[in-house]
Amino acid sequence: MSEEQSVIDNLADLESFLLNVESGGFGLKGVAGIGMATNNADGSRFVAVFDDNQKLLLARMITENVFQTGQDMVRNGVGRKH
Incomplete structure (x- = not known):
């Protein structure tokens, strides 16, 4: 995994x-899911961002704290606050 x-x-x-x-800010095509790993x-x-075939499209390293506290955000998505 390259760290850009x-x-x-x-x-x-x-x-x-x-x-x-x-x-669509990263210009990725065929995004089907996002997960932590x-x-x-x-x-x-x-x-990680995956396509329908579970091919890795994009990944970003995260800290242990973000892994532990951000799971619900990744699982449920983020919505714009009104």
Whole structure:
């Protein structure tokens, strides 16, 4: 996994990342899902964007704190606050 961006280290940055994915801000085609995972090689955490075939389209490293506290945000999505 290449690291093109800095590590997401707070929930505001995670929310911004998720909104960018949802709005097409990264130019990704065929986005089917977003999830959090652990790298088997080194135990690092990341948030990943997948297509219908579960092919990885984009990934960003996240801190352990964001992994623990941001799971509901990834699972349920983020909505614009009114």
